[in-house]
Amino acid sequence: MSAEIQASFCLPRGDFRLDVDLRLPGHGISALFGHSGSGKTTCLRAMAGLERAAQGYFAIGNEVWQDEAQGYFLPPHQRALGMVFQEASLFAHLSVRRNMEYGQKRVLKSAPASERRFALPEVAELLGIAHLLERSTRQLSGGERQRVAIARALLAAPKILLLDEPLAALDLKRKLEILPYLERLHGELSIPVIYVSHSPDEVARLADHLVLLEQGRVVASGPLNQVLSRIDLPAAFVDDAGVVIEARIAEHERDELTRLEFPGGPIYVSRRQEPTGTLLRCRIHARDVSLTLVPQVQSSILNCVSGTVLDLAPTNTPGHVLVRLDVAGCPLLARITRRSADKLGIRHGLALWAQIKAVALLG
Amino acid sequence: MESTAYSQDLAAVWLTLKLASIVTVLLLIVGTPIAWWLARTRSAYKGVIGAVVALPLVLPPTVLGFYLLVAMGPNGPVGQLTQSLGLGILPFTFTGLVIASVFYSLPFVVQPIQNAFEAIGERPLEVAATLRASPWDAFWSVAVPLARPGFLSGAILGFAHTVGEFGIVLMIGGNIPGKTRVVSVQIYDHVEALEYTEAHWLAGGMLLFSFSVLLALYTLNPSRRKAL
Numbered sequence: 001m002s003a004e005i006q007a008s009f010c011l012p013r014g015d016f017r018l019d020v021d022l023r024l025p026g027h028g029i030s031a032l033f034g035h036s037g038s039g040k041t042t043c044l045r046a047m048a049g050l051e052r053a054a055q056g057y058f059a060i061g062n063e064v065w066q067d068e069a070q071g072y073f074l075p076p077h078q079r080a081l082g083m084v085f086q087e088a089s090l091f092a093h094l095s096v097r098r099n100m101e102y103g104q105k106r107v108l109k110s111a112p113a114s115e116r117r118f119a120l121p122e123v124a125e126l127l128g129i130a131h132l133l134e135r136s137t138r139q140l141s142g143g144e145r146q147r148v149a150i151a152r153a154l155l156a157a158p159k160i161l162l163l164d165e166p167l168a169a170l171d172l173k174r175k176l177e178i179l180p181y182l183e184r185l186h187g188e189l190s191i192p193v194i195y196v197s198h199s200p201d202e203v204a205r206l207a208d209h210l211v212l213l214e215q216g217r218v219v220a221s222g223p224l225n226q227v228l229s230r231i232d233l234p235a236a237f238v239d240d241a242g243v244v245i246e247a248r249i250a251e252h253e254r255d256e257l258t259r260l261e262f263p264g265g266p267i268y269v270s271r272r273q274e275p276t277g278t279l280l281r282c283r284i285h286a287r288d289v290s291l292t293l294v295p296q297v298q299s300s301i302l303n304c305v306s307g308t309v310l311d312l313a314p315t316n317t318p319g320h321v322l323v324r325l326d327v328a329g330c331p332l333l334a335r336i337t338r339r340s341a342d343k344l345g346i347r348h349g350l351a352l353w354a355q356i357k358a359v360a361l362l363g
Numbered sequence: 364m365e366s367t368a369y370s371q372d373l374a375a376v377w378l379t380l381k382l383a384s385i386v387t388v389l390l391l392i393v394g395t396p397i398a399w400w401l402a403r404t405r406s407a408y409k410g411v412i413g414a415v416v417a418l419p420l421v422l423p424p425t426v427l428g429f430y431l432l433v434a435m436g437p438n439g440p441v442g443q444l445t446q447s448l449g450l451g452i453l454p455f456t457f458t459g460l461v462i463a464s465v466f467y468s469l470p471f472v473v474q475p476i477q478n479a480f481e482a483i484g485e486r487p488l489e490v491a492a493t494l495r496a497s498p499w500d501a502f503w504s505v506a507v508p509l510a511r512p513g514f515l516s517g518a519i520l521g522f523a524h525t526v527g528e529f530g531i532v533l534m535i536g537g538n539i540p541g542k543t544r545v546v547s548v549q550i551y552d553h554v555e556a557l558e559y560t561e562a563h564w565l566a567g568g569m570l571l572f573s574f575s576v577l578l579a580l581y582t583l584n585p586s587r588r589k590a591l
Contacts, residue, residue: 048493049492050489050492050493075492076489076492076493077491077492077493077496077497077500077501078495079493081493082493083490083493085486085490087486089486089487091487091490091491091505091509092509093505093509093511102494102504103494103495106494106496106500107495152494153493153494156494156495
């Protein structure tokens, strides 16, 4: 199940116009990221068939769901998809179990046994809701409701899972409660997931592939770090510029620090609970990286890696530039002043040291 | 004499209940698709149809009764149709009374159901669609159960309003014992004949009935009070 997803929609809505042409990988989590009004939810609804684009094409592998050039449009209820909305939208007149069975029963009627991928107890276990099955939906917390909604979508044997800001309506505590389950899905699902979000942290933590949307258009689309490390993105995305690196926990050291290792060298963070060997995603903001020509030994900043300059570009803040480095094959962004860039003589191929002031651990 | 009046009262009560039950069932069948359409359409005709359905709320029953009488009469379009089908003429029959009552009580059933459908919104139906439910399936498995309070209000109001009608019964049904003489007309007859005791029994019964209906509506279904 790694067939490529093709989605191209042209959908005018009053002043707004969604105009996208996307190729997304047939596995892993693809995030549609953009600010509100960028068209990410509309794009997801078009994939589900809840909005019909007059010019549209949507296919997973060789299974075509919409091809307006041929006048073909498969209505949503005939598409093998699972969708989770921003608010859980559980059916209030059904128990948790009956909610979960709603799609499953309908699939059993129409689809051959080979298309069933999940059993109810299995999915309930995966999402940690096995103890809630006989409850009424009114007795659930926001996080539980979303997990039930995800389970319900999975039980409908989808070939693609569409998540429309599933965490947006939850407070931070509930978000942290549900994120591990999403990561588990990431590990255990063989189907592609399209994840709509306006939260850079969620995207950095979960996504493999990133699509940036602005005013209904695709600004960038590609593997997560390839997009994150681009320095030519529109102003709206530059403030949050930063890369994501995957690092493995190497050692918990005596002085309450944990040493992570990534190809560029060690990174020290406050002590973590996870055992050594665990792979963690860390986000490094461009604004937290400073550059120096010689390694600083007399500095309070612990994390210092060596790299070479790939290129640089102006930012939307006058006087600042964004520098892209190559650190042992990993991209790294640094946001520094133009004056510093001139002083250091930043140019392609220059070898230097990057001091990392802060590392945000994502998982 | 006494027993005749008593049996006539009973016949009127029986006829009223039969009329209201049949009309309520028909109203649910006719009113539900209208309510569904009104709740979800973006058509320009929504206002017009909504106004037509609501007309009986403001029209004197005699006006509605008059037009129905004309339409169903021997020279009216409906009358011509029923005659050509060999059904005869509908005014002053029980069937005619049922048809007139359906028109007259329509808004009382359509509006609560329409409000309930509107309150559900688009989202649960979209969710159902993404879970492989066809629109017809989603209507029965999601919209109707979620709109249950609206159906309950509509059925109770439709039934009670039919029981309480008077003007339209006189216009369409006349006053034929056992065929079209319902309780409200029977009370009128008693009062005309100065039989106040008999009038009291029936009127008191109606009062008690109406109060019970409203009490049930308000206590079982407090969130739907606005349906009235």
